Amino acid sequence: MQALNYLASYQENKTISEMKAYKLLWLADRYHLRQYARTITHDNYYAMQYGVVPSVAKDMIDRLSTSMRNQKYIRKAEKYYYKSVNEVDMDVFSDSDLAVLNLILQTFNKMSPQSLSKLSHEFPEWKKYESNIANGTQKSYKIPTEDFFENYKEESGLFVDDAAFLCLMKELYSEMN
Secondary structure (H helix, E strand, O other): OHHHHHHHHOOHHHEEEHHHHHHHHHHHHHHHHHHHOOOOOOOOEEEEOOEEEEHHHHHHHHOOOOOOOOOOOEEEEEOOEEEEOOOOOHHHOOHHHHHHHHHHHHHHOOOOHHHHHHHHOOOHHHHOOHHHHHOOOOOOEEEOHHHHHOOOOOOOOOOOOOHHHHHHHHHHHHHHO
């Protein structure tokens, strides 16, 4: 919840599209996992038609209603958008969580939701399900978190790391899980 709130709090009018939030969370979790052997959100990710989607975050947003006034941190703003309505509880984040969230916001926040969706379609964890999604075999496929360790070179260069370092982070992640 706080990661969703954090992302919205950095947007104009503290309002963000669901798709943009999903993609920024995914990028932050993917990067954090590769650098620190754990994700920020501990969410599960799925390959879907519009790219990679965090399931717990999606469920949280799907349960929001524009008519509900008791949402403490975020509220539905309009169809496919939510809004930050309270200060972010910064105590839930580690220093590395915040550093990575800020890096991802600095690097990708100017992109539109559609551009972020298109970007997610280029990463290997989505590509491996592309043909099945295209032919309608299923609507979603659970992505093994370990797939985030695969290098992918995009414009920022954030997702290309030394193979030995990635192997070590993957081993640490496996031990912790």
